[in-house]
Amino acid sequence: MDSYLWTVIATVGAALLALAVVEVVHRTVRRLGRRTVLLSELSEHSYRPFQVAATVLAIQFGIRFSTGYGVGTPWRQGLLHLLVLAVIGTTAWLVASLLLVSEDTALARFRIDVPDNRQARRIKTQIVMLRRVTVAVIVVLAAGVMLMTFPSVRGVGASVLASAGVIGVVAALAAQSVLGNVFAGLQLAFSDAVRLDDVVVVEGEWGRIEELTLSYVVVQIWDDRRLILPTSYFTTKPFQNWTRTQAAVLGTAEFEVDWSVPVQAMREELRRLVEGTELWDGRTCVLQVTDAVGGMVRLRALVSAADAPRLWDLRCLVREHLVGWVRDQRPTALPRLRTEVGDASGRLPWQWVEPRGPVPGGTADNRPAEHEPPDDARLFGGTDDGEARSSAFVGPDEPAEPPPR
Structure with a gap:
C-alpha cells in the first residue's frame, strides 16, 4: 500500500x-x-x-x-x-x-482582400495544400510508431518489408484514380495553373474556385450552385482561367442592325455611356463592324472592366442602353427586311430616302470623304492599351540583312 x-x-x-x-x-x-x-x-x-x-x-x-x-x-x-x-x-x-x-x-x-491579390492567392493555395499533406503525413507516422510499440507487429516487420513491392503494385492498381487525383492536386497547387478565388469557365459554367483539395475542386457558379470536379479534370482537360495573370477582362456585346446605322454616332454614344458608369475601368471601349452580310450589319462593342462580375453588369448595361438608343434615336437602323415597290419616295422615318444634293463633307459625286477611323474604333492600336495588345500578337522583328561585302 x-x-x-x-x-x-x-x-x-x-x-x-x-x-x-x-x-x-x-x-x-x-x-x-x-x-x-x-x-x-x-x-x-x-x-x-x-x-x-x-x-x-x-x-x-x-x-x-x-x-x-x-x-x-x-x-x-x-x-x-x-x-x-x-x-x-x-x-x-x-x-x-x-x-x-x-x-x-x-x-x-499575404492578403487576398485587395484588388491585386494574384500572388497572395497562389501562396494561399500552396499553403492550404501543404497543410492537408502535413496533417496526413503526421497522422500516418504517428499510427506507424504506435503500431511499432507492439512486439507482435515488430516481429512481422521483416516479412511486411519483403512483400512491400507486391503490396505496393496491388495498392497502386487498386487506387489508381485516387492517387491520380492526389498528384493532380499537388500539381495544381505548385504549377500555378489554378488558384483559390480564380474565375474559371468549366463545362460551360462560369464561376470561381471556392475550394481546392487533393481529390476534388469546388467551383462556385455565378448563380450560387456548386460544381464538384476531380482535381485530375484540371490537368487533363482544357478550361478557361480569367484571372491567371490579372483580374481585368474584356467582354463584348453584339448587335445586328440595318446598313443605314450611323456607326460613328453609335460609337460616340457607347463612349458617353461607359464614361458615365463606375463599372468601366477606363482601358478599352471599342465599337467595330465585324460582319456585313445577309442584309444586316453586325456591330461588336468591346469594353473592359476590373473583374468578371463588373464586366457582366457592364455588358448588360451596354446592350440595354444601345438597344434603346437605336430604337429611339435612330429608328432607320432597326433590323428589317426590305421589299421596295415604286420609287421609294416615302417620308416615314424607317424608309430610306436617297440624298438630294451633295453630302456634307463629301465629294462632288456624293461620295463621303475618306478619313482615318477614330481611336475608339480600333482594338489593336489607337490607345496605349491597344498598342500593348497589338504588340502581344506580333512576332519578333526580322533580323536586318548584313550589308553586302
Missing part, C-alpha cells in the same frame, strides 16, 4: 508540476505575442495540445520512476504501454499544431 500511495503522490505531483510549467510558458508567450504574430498564434492554437502532451509525459515519468520493476509488474507494464501510446498521439497533435501555426503565420502576410 505504501508503494501504491507513493506512486499516486508522485504521479499527481508530476502532473501538477507539468501544468504549472505549461501555464507559465503560456502566459509568457501570450504576453510576448502582443508584438509578433507567430507568438500570438502559438499562444492561441498550441496551448491545449502542449498542455495535454506535457501532462501525459509527466504522468508517464511519475509512474515509471516511482514504481520498482518488481512491484506491480502486470499493471505497470500495461499502464506504461498505454501512456506511451498517449504520448505518441499527443506529441503528434502538438507537432501538427506547431506546423499549422507556422503555416497560418506565413499566410497572414
Whole structure:
C-alpha cells in the first residue's frame, strides 16, 4: 500500500508540476505575442495540445520512476504501454499544431482582400495544400510508431518489408484514380495553373474556385450552385482561367442592325455611356463592324472592366442602353427586311430616302470623304492599351540583312 500511495503522490505531483510549467510558458508567450504574430498564434492554437502532451509525459515519468520493476509488474507494464501510446498521439497533435501555426503565420502576410491579390492567392493555395499533406503525413507516422510499440507487429516487420513491392503494385492498381487525383492536386497547387478565388469557365459554367483539395475542386457558379470536379479534370482537360495573370477582362456585346446605322454616332454614344458608369475601368471601349452580310450589319462593342462580375453588369448595361438608343434615336437602323415597290419616295422615318444634293463633307459625286477611323474604333492600336495588345500578337522583328561585302 505504501508503494501504491507513493506512486499516486508522485504521479499527481508530476502532473501538477507539468501544468504549472505549461501555464507559465503560456502566459509568457501570450504576453510576448502582443508584438509578433507567430507568438500570438502559438499562444492561441498550441496551448491545449502542449498542455495535454506535457501532462501525459509527466504522468508517464511519475509512474515509471516511482514504481520498482518488481512491484506491480502486470499493471505497470500495461499502464506504461498505454501512456506511451498517449504520448505518441499527443506529441503528434502538438507537432501538427506547431506546423499549422507556422503555416497560418506565413499566410497572414499575404492578403487576398485587395484588388491585386494574384500572388497572395497562389501562396494561399500552396499553403492550404501543404497543410492537408502535413496533417496526413503526421497522422500516418504517428499510427506507424504506435503500431511499432507492439512486439507482435515488430516481429512481422521483416516479412511486411519483403512483400512491400507486391503490396505496393496491388495498392497502386487498386487506387489508381485516387492517387491520380492526389498528384493532380499537388500539381495544381505548385504549377500555378489554378488558384483559390480564380474565375474559371468549366463545362460551360462560369464561376470561381471556392475550394481546392487533393481529390476534388469546388467551383462556385455565378448563380450560387456548386460544381464538384476531380482535381485530375484540371490537368487533363482544357478550361478557361480569367484571372491567371490579372483580374481585368474584356467582354463584348453584339448587335445586328440595318446598313443605314450611323456607326460613328453609335460609337460616340457607347463612349458617353461607359464614361458615365463606375463599372468601366477606363482601358478599352471599342465599337467595330465585324460582319456585313445577309442584309444586316453586325456591330461588336468591346469594353473592359476590373473583374468578371463588373464586366457582366457592364455588358448588360451596354446592350440595354444601345438597344434603346437605336430604337429611339435612330429608328432607320432597326433590323428589317426590305421589299421596295415604286420609287421609294416615302417620308416615314424607317424608309430610306436617297440624298438630294451633295453630302456634307463629301465629294462632288456624293461620295463621303475618306478619313482615318477614330481611336475608339480600333482594338489593336489607337490607345496605349491597344498598342500593348497589338504588340502581344506580333512576332519578333526580322533580323536586318548584313550589308553586302
